[in-house]
Amino acid sequence: xxxxxxxxxxxxxxxxxxxxxxxxxxxxxxxxxxxxxxxxxxxxxxxxxxxxxxxxxxxxxxxxxxxxxxxxxxxxxxxxxxxxxxxxxxxxxxxxxxxxxxxxxxxxxxxxxxxxxxxxxxxxxxxxxxxxxxxxxxxxxxxxxxxxxxxxxxxxxxxxxxxxxxxxxxxxxxxxxxxxxxxxxxxxxxxxxxxxxxxxxxxxxxxxxxxxxxxxxxxxxxxxxxxxxxxxxxxxxxxxxxxxxxxxxxxxxxxxxxxxxxxxxxxxxxxxxxxxxxxxxxxxxxxxxxxxxxxxxxxxxxxxxxxxxxxxxxxxxxxxxxxxxxxxxxxxxxxxxxxxxxxxxxxxxxxxxxxxxxxxxxxxxxxxxxxxxxxxxxxxxxxxxxxxxxxxxxxxxxxxxxxxxxxxxxxxxxxxxxxxxxxxxxxxxxxxxxxxxxxxxxxxxxxxxxxxxxxxxxxxxxxxxxxxxxxxxxxxxxxxxxxxxxxxxxxxxxxxxxxxxxxxxxxxxxxxxxxxxxxxxxxxxxx
Numbered sequence: 001x002x003x004x005x006x007x008x009x010x011x012x013x014x015x016x017x018x019x020x021x022x023x024x025x026x027x028x029x030x031x032x033x034x035x036x037x038x039x040x041x042x043x044x045x046x047x048x049x050x051x052x053x054x055x056x057x058x059x060x061x062x063x064x065x066x067x068x069x070x071x072x073x074x075x076x077x078x079x080x081x082x083x084x085x086x087x088x089x090x091x092x093x094x095x096x097x098x099x100x101x102x103x104x105x106x107x108x109x110x111x112x113x114x115x116x117x118x119x120x121x122x123x124x125x126x127x128x129x130x131x132x133x134x135x136x137x138x139x140x141x142x143x144x145x146x147x148x149x150x151x152x153x154x155x156x157x158x159x160x161x162x163x164x165x166x167x168x169x170x171x172x173x174x175x176x177x178x179x180x181x182x183x184x185x186x187x188x189x190x191x192x193x194x195x196x197x198x199x200x201x202x203x204x205x206x207x208x209x210x211x212x213x214x215x216x217x218x219x220x221x222x223x224x225x226x227x228x229x230x231x232x233x234x235x236x237x238x239x240x241x242x243x244x245x246x247x248x249x250x251x252x253x254x255x256x257x258x259x260x261x262x263x264x265x266x267x268x269x270x271x272x273x274x275x276x277x278x279x280x281x282x283x284x285x286x287x288x289x290x291x292x293x294x295x296x297x298x299x300x301x302x303x304x305x306x307x308x309x310x311x312x313x314x315x316x317x318x319x320x321x322x323x324x325x326x327x328x329x330x331x332x333x334x335x336x337x338x339x340x341x342x343x344x345x346x347x348x349x350x351x352x353x354x355x356x357x358x359x360x361x362x363x364x365x366x367x368x369x370x371x372x373x374x375x376x377x378x379x380x381x382x383x384x385x386x387x388x389x390x391x392x393x394x395x396x397x398x399x400x401x402x403x404x405x406x407x408x409x410x411x412x413x414x415x416x417x418x419x420x421x422x423x424x425x426x427x428x429x430x431x432x433x434x435x436x437x438x439x440x441x442x443x444x445x446x447x448x449x450x451x452x453x454x455x456x457x458x459x460x461x462x463x464x465x466x467x468x469x470x471x472x473x474x475x476x477x478x479x480x481x482x483x484x485x486x487x488x489x490x491x492x493x494x495x496x497x498x499x500x501x502x503x504x505x506x507x508x509x510x511x512x513x514x515x516x517x518x519x520x521x522x523x524x525x526x527x
Contacts, residue, residue, distance in 0.1 A: 004079065005029075008042055011077050012086055013127045019056045021048035023088075024109075024124040030131065031120045034142050035174070045089045045112065045124070049105060053088060061085045071105045110134040117156055117163050118170065119148045141179060147171060148179035154188040161194045164228040165205035171221035172212025178220065182227050189229045199384040206234055206383065210332075211324035216298040217291045235379055236332065240287055242339035247283040249362045251351060254439040255292050256284020268439050275441065280358060286338045290331075293430075293437030297331035300433055323426075326389060330396035330430045331437075333379065337372025337397065341365045353441060372397040395423040396430045403431025407453030413500040415462040420470055473499045475513040483514065493527070494520050 005025075016023035023046045029039035046053070050068035054060070057075035064074040071090040076083040092103050093111035113122040113134035119141050124132040133139045141148050147170050149156045149163075157163050167185075170176050178185065194202075209230065215221045224230075231237040250257055254268050259278040268275070269288065301324055346361040376397045380390035402418055409415045421427065432450050453459060465471065475498040477487070485491055494517045501507055501516055 005039070005042060007079050008044065008077075008086070009127055011079070012044060012075075012088065015056050016046050016048060016053070016088075017127055019048070019052065021046050021052065021056075022109075022126070023048075024126050024132070026089075026124045027116070027121045030123040030125045031142070033125075034123070034131070034139075037174075043089070044086065045091060047091050047107075047109070049090055053090075059083070071103070114150060116150050117160075117166060119150055120170075120176075122150055144179075145176055146179035147176035152188075153180055153184060157188050157192055161192050162197050162201055162205065164189055164192065164194075164233075165202060165209065165230055168221060168224050168228055168230050169205050169209045169212065171224055172209045172215035175214040178224060182223075185224070185227050189227075192229065194229075194233050202233070203383050203385065206230070207321070207325045210328045211321050213302065215328075217295040235382055239333070239336060239339065239375075239379065240290075243287040243290055243335065244285045246286045246338050246341075246365070247363045248286055248289060248338075249349070250280040250283065250358070250360055251441050252438065253284060253286075253289045254280065254441055255437075256288025258282035258284075270439075273439065275439070277354070279356065280353070280360070280441070283360070283363075286335050289438060290335055292439070293334065293433050294328065294331045296437035297327055297430065297433035300429060300436075301327060326392050326396075327426060327429055327433075330393055330400075330426060331433050333372070333376050333393060334396055334400045334430050334434060335368065335372070336375050336379070337368035337370070338365050340375050341368055341371050369398050369401050392423050392426055395421065396427055399427045400431050400434055403428050403450055404435065404453070406450075407448055407456035407459055409458065411500065411504055412458055412462055412465075413503045415459055416465060416470070416503060419459075419462050419466045471503065474502050474508050474510050475499075475517070479510060479514065483518075489527070490520070490522055493522060494518070 008025075013023040013025075023044060025042055026045045027043045029042045032039040048056070050071065050073045053073040053075070057073075057077070059076040061074035061076060067074055067087075071092050073088045073090070074085050075088065077086045078084075079086075090105045091107040091109060091112040092105055092115060093107035094103060094115055109124060109132065113124075116122040119135045119138040121138075122133075122135050123138045123142075124134070126132070131139065135150055137148060140146075147167065149167075167178075171178065209215055209221070209225065212221060215225075226232075226237070229237075231240070248256075254275065257268050257280055258265055259268055259275065259280050260266075261278045265281070268284065345364050347364055348359060349362050350357055350359040352358070373394050376394050377390055380393055385393075399418070399421065406415065406418065418424065428450065435450055454463075473495065475495065477491070477495060480491060480494060481487075485494070497517045497520050498513045501513060507513060507516070
């Protein structure tokens, strides 16, 4: 990247200065350099007009004429042996206010800086490496790790509501703290109209927010996603509200519950809290568990490994931002079905906790994984996520409970079919976060841990089979047709049964398999 920057200096910035103009690197590349990050994009600006730049450079992009009316000239420059379109922006200033201001190209560097979003993005570097800070706050905010709008947050956001997403994204990805009071941001976004914002641009920003290393439960970035209305605009605020209306049983999810110790009441909101000597008196909700699952997922991602070394063959490539996004969103939505099951009533249960009998009215939630598929798909569709991304999220929602019960299966076929699921790795990772994100009352976890499940001999056998390649069915459709059977529901059941016998019992003789399935019948439901 430094070589690329050097070529831009020699072939773009210096020729502009030799022609009597001023030229600067501006924005993200300057900011990243100052905070010790490697810049990936280099934006260039100048006080020269497009017509003047046409006298400096000889070759131009085909779209340069169209872009020059907006102050962007695009010469073709030889970089690393090939011609590249290099965008050069002429200084601009706003002559009118609003979403679509009238812009003048007759501007100073101070006026150009006043149009930019954040002070840390309004820094300029000239050909000699000298840094200019027209707002007078950019360098200070870099030193203090602060994120500040240039001028009024309300004005900047009204110009482009997507800046609310960008504000959270910079906090989430780079760890900046807001220089503005929460009330100032809340007031600035209160009546902001997001209807004109491109869904594609919004999704791009949201992905980077969710995947950000500094975006997890109770961080400034996470709180700002509420304050800035980002969670509201993408639809998560409504999901969270519904989750907060559904209680969970103490024994499985003590988090968010009210406990009492020595006459004092407290809310369980940490996964490592010591609950000894405490008495549970009020349930927590699905929302608190969801937040702690999300926190656990981010911890798993940050450590680059969710499973012990012996399970590395099902590890997920956490360094990929798209995977980080899908795992993080999957953690936030994994229990969305609990918020859509409707009121199922409660049932009274009692258990012994530290020598005391505790009676609780447990909420009844049936089939929440299957119930969650539709609202999860609707959420993804509203955000314009791709079909593949939607399929990953819906797979996590539909199958995350299977991660906890994998070792309970007695059928090798059932385990193998789950292991062969195209998103098995993602499902297992969210299942692990689900497990680590739950404060459970000690002694009441009737299920084995995911680590224990993975160590079960039958599971290990399924993983070994899958790594070698899924076994081909011995008895095939063509064989049944040759025996006079016609395709249909019974035909399919015969094939499925034969495959199960083949894998579970190790029978590989075709004739023997046919004998074992030829009298198979459908049940009353036609299955």
